[in-house]
Amino acid sequence: MVATNDTTVLIFGASGDLTSRKLIPALFRLSQQQYLSVRSPVIGVARRPKSHDEFRTEMREKVQARLGLDKFDAAAWDVFANQLFYQQLDLTDASEYAMLKTSVQAIESQVGAGNDASRIVYLATTPDLIAPAVEGLDVSGMIPPRESKSILRVVVEKPFGRDLKSAQELTLTLSRHLQESQIYRIDHYLGKETVQNILLFRFGNAIFEPLLNRNHVDHIQITVAEELGMEGARGGYYDTSGAMRDVLQNHVLQLLCLIAMDPPSLFQAREIRDEKMKVLQALRPGVSGPIENWAIRAQYTAGLVDGQPTLGYREEDRVNPNSNRETYVAMRVALDNWRWAGVPFFLRTGKRLPKQMTEIAIQFKNPPLNLFSTVECDGDLCDLVETRPNTLILRIQPQEAISLRFSTKRPGMNYQVQPVSMDFEYGAHFTAQLPEAYERLLLDVMRGDSTLFTRSDELEAAWRFVTPVLESWESSSAAPDFYPAATWGPRSADQLISETKACWRAPK
Numbered sequence: 001m002v003a004t005n006d007t008t009v010l011i012f013g014a015s016g017d018l019t020s021r022k023l024i025p026a027l028f029r030l031s032q033q034q035y036l037s038v039r040s041p042v043i044g045v046a047r048r049p050k051s052h053d054e055f056r057t058e059m060r061e062k063v064q065a066r067l068g069l070d071k072f073d074a075a076a077w078d079v080f081a082n083q084l085f086y087q088q089l090d091l092t093d094a095s096e097y098a099m100l101k102t103s104v105q106a107i108e109s110q111v112g113a114g115n116d117a118s119r120i121v122y123l124a125t126t127p128d129l130i131a132p133a134v135e136g137l138d139v140s141g142m143i144p145p146r147e148s149k150s151i152l153r154v155v156v157e158k159p160f161g162r163d164l165k166s167a168q169e170l171t172l173t174l175s176r177h178l179q180e181s182q183i184y185r186i187d188h189y190l191g192k193e194t195v196q197n198i199l200l201f202r203f204g205n206a207i208f209e210p211l212l213n214r215n216h217v218d219h220i221q222i223t224v225a226e227e228l229g230m231e232g233a234r235g236g237y238y239d240t241s242g243a244m245r246d247v248l249q250n251h252v253l254q255l256l257c258l259i260a261m262d263p264p265s266l267f268q269a270r271e272i273r274d275e276k277m278k279v280l281q282a283l284r285p286g287v288s289g290p291i292e293n294w295a296i297r298a299q300y301t302a303g304l305v306d307g308q309p310t311l312g313y314r315e316e317d318r319v320n321p322n323s324n325r326e327t328y329v330a331m332r333v334a335l336d337n338w339r340w341a342g343v344p345f346f347l348r349t350g351k352r353l354p355k356q357m358t359e360i361a362i363q364f365k366n367p368p369l370n371l372f373s374t375v376e377c378d379g380d381l382c383d384l385v386e387t388r389p390n391t392l393i394l395r396i397q398p399q400e401a402i403s404l405r406f407s408t409k410r411p412g413m414n415y416q417v418q419p420v421s422m423d424f425e426y427g428a429h430f431t432a433q434l435p436e437a438y439e440r441l442l443l444d445v446m447r448g449d450s451t452l453f454t455r456s457d458e459l460e461a462a463w464r465f466v467t468p469v470l471e472s473w474e475s476s477s478a479a480p481d482f483y484p485a486a487t488w489g490p491r492s493a494d495q496l497i498s499e500t501k502a503c504w505r506a507p508k
């Protein structure tokens, strides 16, 4: 393994949940695998006073609790802990950044980081602190001038705005101090191994890609289903956000880009993001007329999860009892380009659905002539059913897999067709543990590879598409549709897809 060049990682918001749950465990794993040079200090920054040792102890306890004692490698932690430091700072106080710069330089020389060390600032803070943070970095001279060889990269966490206007304002704020190439907008979904595999599967095999177009594909379904509701006091935040902002605008549209984009001329950040951008530029409502013809919002009501009664959304902790906030979105969209003209894309995401599951299902057209009868059998008992089209399923989580459904002759004296499935499961094939999304993404920031990060034009294009829908919903006093917890969504979503004679997949 080759360690990256010496890189100082500053985490703004180091006493927060994201730092202890994701960032420090990911950096620890990178250190264990020797991707993080021993001369790369990790400096936590937040308002609370804390010594270096207190920070180290706190992080050790949290990582140990997360991994479990048997999986926690104490010797490896001791190596990593030597690289951990803490600096108290109020991010809103511009006068404190000069002191930050001095202590960062002192720490860098203490660990022996080279003079050409690069720096990463990870903004693990609320969005209102982004502007003061980049301004403070700039005023203190921590953002190197364009012509300098020094490197500073800034990682920004979602949410990237809450509509088109606020996203544009955020872009403007960042661009006053940073070049676009210094900004890494993180969408942890893109760090998942199976999400990255979408492009490799499509463009590393010759047999599937020629089929992915309007000539062969009937429709595509993208599902991001969550089983959880508002656990962990999430209701307060969620009631201001909802399924559209939280998941559809970013994760679902990113998956759409990856499955629908054309091959890039080079497998490099700019070329890949250019192709994704073209998909977003071609994105349209799937049918004409009012928004409700192609976009459905709904909210979960009380239900039974594993036999236990659960609350409806409006009864959840910190949720407005009259809230119209959507916990479910389904959309029929289209791509106005040569490859996909006329192919419906059905997108859906929701909370309190029957299971946690993310998948892309590509349903192919039926054979032009139906020569055989199709059966579905339970043992020797078979029922005649409608022809089952071929389906290619890319399961992103859990149990990451790729399945191809096709028809085969049922053994016997008749020409009967039975649908079967050819499955590739990551877990069964690869013994190596799949890296956590944050590990991969942090390493990419250190390497300066922005392929898996969202560019400002992609972000704006996604907001440009969803903002009119959000505005229409939020300006209306009409209630959303409802669905009982642990079901696959409202009836209106079934109608949305059944107009094309298709139906939603309901994986077991």
Ligand SMILES: NC(=O)c1ccc[n+]([C@@H]2O[C@H](COP(=O)([O-])OP(=O)(O)OC[C@H]3O[C@@H](n4cnc5c(N)ncnc54)[C@H](OP(=O)(O)O)[C@@H]3O)[C@@H](O)[C@H]2O)c1
Pocket (backbone or CB within 6 Å): 012, 013, 014, 015, 016, 017, 018, 019, 021, 045, 046, 047, 048, 089, 090, 091, 092, 123, 124, 125, 126, 127, 129, 157, 158, 159
């Ligand atoms: N948690 C997750 O799993 C997750 C996932 C995806 C995205 N995100 C995003 O990541 C960001 C951070 O989330 P989080 O859950 O870690 O938040 P959090 O638990 O509320 O932590 C916020 C951090 O900011 C620090 N802070 C607040 N005001 C400050 C100030 N004026 N100066 C310096 N530090 C200040 C707090 O520490 P002090 O109080 O000590 O200053 C704390 O360390 C948010 O934008 C969130 O949307 C989080």
